[in-house]
Amino acid sequence: MKFLLKFNIRILFVLFSIATLPAQNINTVEKKILKSIEQNNIEAIQFLKDVVNINSGTMNHQGVKKVGDVFGKAFEDIGFQSNWYEMSDVNRSGHLFAETSGDRGKRVLLIGHLDTVFEENSEFQEFKMINDSIAHAPGGNDMKGGNVIILFALRALAENNLLDNAQIIAAFTGDEEATGKPLTKSRYHLIEAGKRSDVALGFENSTGFDNATIARRGSSDWRVDVTGVRAHSSEIFSDDIGAGAIFEMSRILNNFYTEVKGEDFLTFNPGILLGGTLVDYNQQQSEGNVFGKSNVVSQSAVVYGGLRFISEDQKERAREKMRGIVRNSLPQTTAKVTFIDSYPAMGPTEGNLDLLDKFSQVSNDLGYPDVVAYDPLKRGAADVSFVAQYVDCMDGLGAMGNAAHTPEETVNLNTIEDLTKRAAILIYRLINE
Incomplete structure (x- = not known):
């Protein structure tokens, strides 16, 4: 297939070009962003624990709304306007959208979801530390950890007055694990947000510091x-x-x-x-x-x-x-x-590959490994695919952990700070292009 041949050739070029790109220095402004994230990391982990301990299984409509309210308040505290879109007509709770407005640089859409696969009758309900860095957490990996990374990356930008005149939309759906039907209703607001954005970043669970998802089946x-x-x-x-x-x-x-x-x-x-x-x-x-x-x-x-x-x-x-x-x-x-x-599918477009280049450069500048494209066969579908025809997309920027969707799901708390730093610097550079 022609597009797959093109994709494979492009990946080889990406691997070569990333290896030869000169590292950019982290500038003074970016250092301030990193410092804010370091100072807020303990609070970020506590925030994650708090929202994990609110059950938000897809069909627990009140629980999904409660988690949405917690995030909505936190977004408003950093200057975002939040909106809750009811989805009772498709038998779902609703979606949280928080945004700032402006016309500076790239218009960025950040995608998360509030719901988990663990309903109210699940035995797996509580955030519990296993050791000093790993916690059992229902939905902590998929994907409340990713939501927290979005929030605290944006908080670091806001604390340094770096969001002025930038359009950023944080879209947290309430039914990603079991979408409401018809999709024309349950994904209407997400698709409309995609149409007025340039780039979409998905914060589904990360597969490692050296991978990101630029194609989803x-x-x-x-x-x-x-x-x-x-x-x-x-x-x-x-x-x-x-x-x-x-x-x-x-x-x-x-x-x-x-x-x-x-x-x-x-x-x-x-x-x-x-x-x-x-x-x-x-x-x-x-x-x-x-x-x-x-x-x-x-x-x-x-x-x-x-x-x-x-x-x-x-x-x-x-x-x-x-x-x-x-x-x-x-x-x-x-x-x-x-x-x-x-x-829908999210194909491996040139725009997605270019976005991967930028993210890998951020990773290198922060002293982390090169980032390469993750195998689409190893990932399921996600909300980012609904906007793929409108914007350049990348996913898998969320929390790290294991055994998602099972009673053994874990989240690695030691990686939250570093993952938030990479996300924040990438967003900062995109809104300043």
């Missing part, structure tokens, strides 16, 4: 429903009865595997499969019931799965192949495939 769901003729099994394969629903579904899935699989960065997975005489599938709850007998030709089958892709073109190619396979039904069966859009 999009995600889409798909469903296949098959109908066959119910009859005694002795009549299967006859002209009137045909192959039955389960054989037809088996053919479809096997051909998906053999004919659709193969492109770089394209994956698809059938997550649940039911087939028999009677099928009752609850898509909302991801569960179902089925009845069937060995001497009855199957009448119904359903499969629900996911599709991951690096570009909209790749998504459409895969979908068209899947449609073609589904149309070629076995005798006396009918099949239908439907697709459900979720997150």
Whole structure:
């Protein structure tokens, strides 16, 4: 694929150019920024602990709003105007947006999310130190730690009067872990913010000081429903009865595997499969019931799965192949495939690669390693993808830790200060370009 070849060649150039770029000195203003971050780091960690201890599972609407209120107040304290956008019409809590206005330098959008995967009934609810630097923290890594990095990076700029006449939008969604539908409503404010920005930085959890994400695969769901003729099994394969629903579904899935699989960065997975005489599938709850007998030709089958892709073109190619396979039904069966859009792809554009160059220069200037592009196969979808068609994007600038989305999730507190410094200097340089 041409764009992938271009991407790989560009990465080699980035690796070479970063290694040969002369380091810029940290200027006097930037040193003041770094000093502010150092002075505020203990408070930043306490702030993180406080918001982690407020449950904000996606469906805990009051908890999400409470975390939003805490951050909203903190943004207002440093001169931002905060707004809460209710999302009750999509059965979600809402989104927090905080911004300053101006026309100096790049217009910067900073993306976080308030919700976590740990609902009110989860046993994992409390910030708890494991040792002097690591804490178990539900949502501390994904992604309340990233939110704190955004806040305290901007606070350092504000304390040094460096935000005058700069447009910065901090967008914290309240349903990243389970987006409200339709997306046209739940992502309306984020997309509009992207349209009036030049650069978007996502603060999902960091994969290391030497990596950042400049390409994310999009995600889409798909469903296949098959109908066959119910009859005694002795009549299967006859002209009137045909192959039955389960054989037809088996053919479809096997051909998906053999004919659709193969492109770089394209994956698809059938997550649940039911087939028999009677099928009752609850898509909302991801569960179902089925009845069937060995001497009855199957009448119904359903499969629900996911599709991951690096570009909209790749998504459409895969979908068209899947449609073609589904149309070629076995005798006396009918099949239908439907697709459900979720997150768009964030492709590896030249603008994203240039943004990576700038971030790597900041890293070098602060004495940290070169920063290279992280493998898109190793990351899931994220909110930054919704604005990727409008702005240059980079993600993975948030907190470090392990085991996100599990009861063993941790956040590394020793890295918060350094990650905040890199973010703050990058934002400062962007708004002064």
